[in-house]
Amino acid sequence: METEIRTAIANALKTLGTEGVDFVVGHPTDKNTVADYFSNVAMAAAKIAGEAGLQGKIESVERIEVAGPGFLNFYLRRDFFGEKITAARTNGETWGQNKSLIHEEVLVEYTSPNLFKPLHIGNLVGNIIGESVTRLFEYNGATVKRLNYPSDIGLTVAKAVWGLKKTAGDPTDINALGEAYKVGNDAYEQDEIAKAEIVRVNESLYAEDDSELVALREQGIATSKTKLNAICKRLGTTFDAEIFESEAGPTGVEIVKKNVSKVFDESDGAIVYRGEKAGLHTRVFLNSKGLPTYEAKDLGNFVKKQSLFPNWTTSIVVTGNEQTEYFKVLYAAIREVFIDVAEKKLEHIPTGFLTLTTGKMSSRKGNVLTGESLLAEMEESAREKAAESRTDNLEELTEQVAVAALKYQILKQAVGTNIVFDKERALSFEGDSGPYLQYTHARIMSVLKKAAEAGVEPSTELPPPTPYAVEKLIYQFPEVIATALRERAPHHVTGYLTELASVFNSFYATETIADPSDKFAPYKAAVADAVRLTLKNGLFVLGIRAPERM
């Protein structure tokens, strides 16, 4: 619809010989404006176009008015809304999708934790945003590959393995791993002798020359991975491929060495990339011991990705925003090493840092709130509420609601901005929240069942003269999906669904649906059904399940 209006305006301007004028087409934000679309074209084109050139030119637009300070307001035909409700109900699971990226193959790397360290909230944030971005790509027609890049070697692992040995911890116990990392990290920072030992452990792990250390590392990796997969499954993510740092390392080293003096330079015994030539900063790719840093490993990771999915067109990495500058340098280096990447897209999506309202937390101070413990707290609270619900599967609902509350809180705000997580609010399940959307969905399921029992079948055949407010939101869903993808901003979906649910709940409070004596009841049921589908599909994009009863 938006594109149709846009095209019509452009054509009208063309007819008047005034092409190339910038103008906006959108939905009015002014609450008292009842128009469906507006455009500032008259202002932009210095009132050349006017409504005269457009009147009657756009299918579905009933009339156009010139409003206040140079705005055009577009009013849609009554039929349009009914048609969209039918379209939504006919499309079902595909309602909201488009095919604009049908030729794209997108690789999205996210979650990427440090094995051995407990899954931090930051990993959770990355997973939640990454999964949603991935689903947005899918909804816009792209083929998407979900990639995980866990860190299984390097200084962090060395600290944990050293700690494991020191504490005689059990490498099959996830808590012992966390404790071991903490011991190793503290020692590394405070004790010069321990630091030297850890550095040796690191070298030894790369060289695989100490069977005891190798065994500790392998057992720890297995333990961490099991844990990681379990949490990802609960959050709704299944990866298409996992590339480990230990695999990426050797490839990265090879590439760096091959390009020394061409792309990379030697400096103080290390091999570095001079980012200054691109307005960035210098970063070390191989340290003075010849071991790959994160930089070289990421280079190897990139090569692995290319060989696994040679037809990729866009490669995206989702990480914390502290790595923004790092990725600029990495991508500059990649583009210099691999000339053929020029026509492809490399993208980094930075996520914000999550803190709690009750105070900051630091993984270093041991005051950690792990991803799992936060989820457990959410579930505890969700279980109480679920016990009062109509569900026939308490545990399933508990998990779905807890995950919804967590994801909503993270996906409601713009990606990249720091997140202040209000536990109290998230646990209350009131107002703007994931459970609010789920509840509205369940409520519609219930009322439609009641309506069917009363003999009211959804139909748009007999519409009331004026469209309900909620109808004016339903048809916007595909636009929101497109915008959210374009801006890599799932929060547009979150905001839209919240408004949809809110307006529907007002509708629900004033209109009776399951009333066979009401001649408009079938139409209302159709409206409710379209809202149900929109909520369900929209929640899917956010990675949130839509329970049928709660």
Place this chain on the structure above:
RNA sequence: GUCCUCAUAGUUCAAUGGAUAGAACAGGAGACUUCUAAGCUCUUGAUGGAGGUUCGAUUCCUCCUGAGGACACCA
């Protein structure tokens, strides 16, 4: 020191350069013998400071203040 983000109501968040800056929570008031009260209705309350560009700035530019981050062998 250099560079990058950010600053909106008591709090947590919205607002492709456009119409009277929207929500939610907290606070205040209310409706319901009817389809799920995790709901609905009404209400109090905000753009850090100073300039600039523009018909029009929360949005773009400059400076100031404040917060977070990056800047060589960690990830």
